[in-house]
Amino acid sequence: MKPVIELRQVHRDFQVGDQVVHALDDVNLKIATGDYLSIMGPSGSGKSTLLNLIGLLDRASSGQYILDGRDVTSLSDGEQAVIRNRSIGFVFQAFHLVPRLTAAENVELPLMLAGMPLHERRSRVAKSLEALHLADRAQHKPDQLSGGQRQRVAIARATIMEPAVLLADEPTGNLDHRSGMDVVEILETLNARGITLIVVTHDAELGRRARRRLHMLDGRIHVEQGATV
Amino acid sequence: MRLRAGDVLHFAWGALHGYPSRALLMLLAMSIGVASVVMLTALGEGARLYVQGEFASLGSNLLIVIPGRSETAGFNPSTLMGETPRDLTLEDAAALRRSHLVRRVSPLNIGSAEISRQGRVRDTVIMGGTAELLQIRHWRIAQGRFLPAGRWNRARPVAVIGRHVKEELFGAEPAVGQWLRIGDRRFRVIGVLESEGRSIGVDVQDVAIIPAASAQQLFNTRSLFRILVESRSRAAIAPTRKFIVDTLQTRHQGVKDVTVITQDAVLATFDRILGALTYAVGGIAAISLMVAGILIMNVMLVAVSQRTAEIGLLKALGADRREILGLFVGEALLLSSLGAMAGLLLGEAGALILRQSFPELPAHAPLWAVLASLTVALVTGVLFSLLPARRAANLDPVAALSGR
Numbered sequence: 110m111k112p113v114i115e116l117r118q119v120h121r122d123f124q125v126g127d128q129v130v131h132a133l134d135d136v137n138l139k140i141a142t143g144d145y146l147s148i149m150g151p152s153g154s155g156k157s158t159l160l161n162l163i164g165l166l167d168r169a170s171s172g173q174y175i176l177d178g179r180d181v182t183s184l185s186d187g188e189q190a191v192i193r194n195r196s197i198g199f200v201f202q203a204f205h206l207v208p209r210l211t212a213a214e215n216v217e218l219p220l221m222l223a224g225m226p227l228h229e230r231r232s233r234v235a236k237s238l239e240a241l242h243l244a245d246r247a248q249h250k251p252d253q254l255s256g257g258q259r260q261r262v263a264i265a266r267a268t269i270m271e272p273a274v275l276l277a278d279e280p281t282g283n284l285d286h287r288s289g290m291d292v293v294e295i296l297e298t299l300n301a302r303g304i305t306l307i308v309v310t311h312d313a314e315l316g317r318r319a320r321r322r323l324h325m326l327d328g329r330i331h332v333e334q335g336a337t338v
Numbered sequence: 339m340r341l342r343a344g345d346v347l348h349f350a351w352g353a354l355h356g357y358p359s360r361a362l363l364m365l366l367a368m369s370i371g372v373a374s375v376v377m378l379t380a381l382g383e384g385a386r387l388y389v390q391g392e393f394a395s396l397g398s399n400l401l402i403v404i405p406g407r408s409e410t411a412g413f414n415p416s417t418l419m420g421e422t423p424r425d426l427t428l429e430d431a432a433a434l435r436r437s438h439l440v441r442r443v444s445p446l447n448i449g450s451a452e453i454s455r456q457g458r459v460r461d462t463v464i465m466g467g468t469a470e471l472l473q474i475r476h477w478r479i480a481q482g483r484f485l486p487a488g489r490w491n492r493a494r495p496v497a498v499i500g501r502h503v504k505e506e507l508f509g510a511e512p513a514v515g516q517w518l519r520i521g522d523r524r525f526r527v528i529g530v531l532e533s534e535g536r537s538i539g540v541d542v543q544d545v546a547i548i549p550a551a552s553a554q555q556l557f558n559t560r561s562l563f564r565i566l567v568e569s570r571s572r573a574a575i576a577p578t579r580k581f582i583v584d585t586l587q588t589r590h591q592g593v594k595d596v597t598v599i600t601q602d603a604v605l606a607t608f609d610r611i612l613g614a615l616t617y618a619v620g621g622i623a624a625i626s627l628m629v630a631g632i633l634i635m636n637v638m639l640v641a642v643s644q645r646t647a648e649i650g651l652l653k654a655l656g657a658d659r660r661e662i663l664g665l666f667v668g669e670a671l672l673l674s675s676l677g678a679m680a681g682l683l684l685g686e687a688g689a690l691i692l693r694q695s696f697p698e699l700p701a702h703a704p705l706w707a708v709l710a711s712l713t714v715a716l717v718t719g720v721l722f723s724l725l726p727a728r729r730a731a732n733l734d735p736v737a738a739l740s741g742r
Contacts, residue, residue: 166654166735187658194656205651205739209356219655221349224340266655 111178113273113305114140114163119172121158121328132158133169134328140307142273145300147319148309155328157278160309164197164276165189177273194223198267198304200296202279204259206251206266212258213238213247216265223270237265241295257288264295274305281315293318341661343668350669357641361673364630364637368677368715369684371627375711376685376703378623381692382616384701389612393605399441399572400474400601401579403434403565403586424590425561428490428550433585439569439578442470445490446564447553453546455507455518462503463545464520466553474568477542482514482529485549493551497525500543504530520546521556575600620707624714630677631718634670638726642666642733649730650738659731666727667720674719678712685711 121133132155140146148156161167162174165181174182181192206215213234220230238244241261251259260280267275277296281289293315300306310316321335354361405426431445447466452459465471469487472479484498497520504513504527513527531542554560569578579598586596642649649662657665685703692701 161736164654166739187660190653190656190658190661193654199654201739203647205647205654207648207651209352214352218652221345222341222652222656222661224342227344270656 111142112139112175113142113144113177114138115173115175116163117173117175119162119169119174121155121162121167122170131328133162136172136328136330138323138330140305142305143300143303144305144307144321145297145319146305146307146321146323147316148307148323148325149311149313149316150323150325150331154325156309156323156325158328159325160276160278160307163274163307164199165193194219195270196273198270198272198275200260200263200267200275200277200280202282204251204256204263204283206259206262208251211248211250212243212254212262212265215251215262216269219266219270233269234265237269238262241265255288256284257291260284260288260292261295264292264299268299268304272304274307275299277306277308279310279312280308281310281312289315341657341664346664346668347672349665350672353641353645353669354673357644360637360641364634364673365677365680367630367633368627368674368719369681371623371630372678372681372711372715373684373688374626375620375623375707375714376682377688377692378619379616379707380685380689380701380703381699382612382619383704383707384692384696384699386609386612386616387700388698389608390605393601393608399569399575401567401569401575401582402599402601403567403582404597404599405561406595406597424593424595426565426586426596427560427562428554430586430589431550431562431565432490433589434565434567434582436585437578437581439574439581440567441570442474442568444468444471444474444566445550445562446471446566447550447557447559448540448563449553449557451521451556453503453507453518453520455516458507460503460506462520463540464553464556465545465547466550466556467547468550470568471547471566474566475542478532480530480532481512482527484529485547486528490549491551492549493555494549495523495525495552496528496549498529498531498547499527500531500541500545502541502543503546520548523552523556525552572602575602616704616707620710624711627711627714627718630674630715631722634674634719635722635725638666638670638723639729641669642726642730645730646733646738649733650735650740653733653735654739662731662733663724663727666730667723670719670723670727671716674715677719678715681715682708682712 116136116138119133119136120131123130123132136159148159150156158167162169169182173180176192177196181189184192216234216237217230220233235244235247238247241264243258243261243265246254246258254262275296280292280296284292296306296308297318308315308319316322319335322333323330324332403426428445431443434440434443444467449464450461451464453462467485468490469485472484480501485496486494497518499513507513507518508516513530516527517524518527525548548556567578567582569575579600582598583594583596587594652662689701689703692699
């Protein structure tokens with residue numbers, strides 16, 4: 110099967126003082142469409158850098174990144190923004206909901222950035238909130254929602270554009286165990302429907318659930334378990 | 339940019355709502371700036387129109403002949419001799435009537451004298467003139483009549499008095515036909531002036547007008563203070579001026595020793611001065627708009643650092659640099675246009691209050707000032723938001739999302 114994500118000899122170096130830190134050191138990775146992948150490792154191992162790079166929030170210092178058969182390594186800021194908007198969904202540990210906007214307005218943001226007409230947006234947002242059992246919370250502000258509800262709003266937002274890839278950075282990190290499990294189940298359901306799911310986590314229990322598991326150390330993929338679909 | 343303009347405004351509106359005190363402060367600054375431009379230029383314009391109106395009441399085809407020359411033209415023996423200029427005389431004034439260009443002429447003497455009747459005494463400005471002074475000055479008579487026409491060198495003992503003079507000397511009694519004393523001479527009151535207002539800095543209600551020859555006797559002089567000449571038309575002003583200068587040069591043995599000023603020139607000078615004043619106060623007020631712009635920049639910079647995570651998020655959701663720029667500039671534009679509109683209303687209200695408190699001052703802000711202040715408000719709003727908006731657009735999304 111053709112990989113949706115392919116990284117070839119990717120390096121990401123940071124200059125810290127007069128020292129160069131190799132956050133990613135010669136990473137080669139293929140991720141197939143519909144894969145469920147977890148990336149684990151200690152702090153500073155480069156797992157978040159890898160996720161940011163896949164999410165086009167960061168650029169490789171060298172190497173190649175092919176997304177959906179297209180070399181996206183050297184695309185302009187505007188072109189990358191379009192890809193982030195259409196093909197990639199982000200779920201963050203800190204939810205990152207805009208506090209002054211309602212749940213529905215938060216979910217609507219990617220559609221607004223895509224320039225979609227208002228009436229179309231409203232119906233899509235309503236459907237998406239319905240699917241995540243948030244219909245009665247649509248007009249609530251984030252501070253009126255529980256942690257689990259907030260993360261579900263964030264998931265609705267990440268999936269509203271029906272992206273190919275969903276990136277989750279410690280999605281349960283700020284949640285109690287039960288809400289965390291809810292969120293994980295939602296993510297896995299989405300994966301079962303075909304979305305490529307990549308989860309970065311400290312949590313070994315969460316990491317073990319993925320079919321494919323990467324352990325990172327010092328910017329390299331240290332151990333890889335599980336098989337590509 | 340795929341973002342819709344309506345969405346930018348809606349988003350900006352939401353952002354302003356999210357931080358109301360900040361938004362209100364910026365609105366206040368912007369509206370004070372615009373309001374001060376509108377009000378101050380209205381004031382300047384009002385003053386200009388007021389002066390214009392005052393001059394128009396004097397008559398616009400007026401030429402004023404002043405003894406002495408304010409500029410030197412070529413070699414003149416009198417400059418060498420240190421000679422004082424020749425006086426203007428009644429004969430000089432009479433000579434100026436001999437032209438079809440001239441409609442009316444009146445010699446003018448001004449002095450101050452004690453005026454009394456039955457023990458009531460007051461110091462009064464005495465004007466010496468002739469019958470035509472009434473029309474030249476656009477005055478009106480309330481009771482009786484003005485100075486009689488006839489030979490100018492006859493010093494008749496008659497006087498026309500202003501309303502205040504009449505009230506103070508005669509009270510409610512009729513004044514016409516009564517005698518009063520000016521200096522050590524007796525005059526019979528033949529008329530009372532109706533007019534109000536000022537003329538060459540003198541309130542016409544406070545004067546007494548007597549024939550020019552009588553005034554010369556009273557002040558013991560042969561010379562005149564001014565000669566007032568009214569030309570036939572506006573177009574005749576320039577040839578009239580030449581005629582006056584030539585005639586008086588001939589009469590004064592070839593020496594150009596008079597200055598002729600036209601009403602037009604004086605008006606134009608005032609116009610220039612007050613116009614410049616309007617620009618100046620407008621400019622000073624525009625500085626407050628700049629200050630408002632700097633405040634907007636400051637507040638937007640704070641907004642950018644407060645909303646770093648939001649900016650990072652928008653980038654992750656697919657906003658590119660230009661869209662972030664657009665969102666923040668849109669916010670500043672919304673703020674400054676709301677502020678400008680509030681300021682315009684405030685300024686116009688201020689001008690209205692000015693007009694109602696001082697009805698003689700037509701304080702209307704000129705259109706250019708209104709347009710300029712609105713433009714400057716919007717342009718400063720956008721310009722000063724560019725720096726913060728660029729800072730937002732260039733934020734690294736990874737760092738922004740992690741709150742660094």
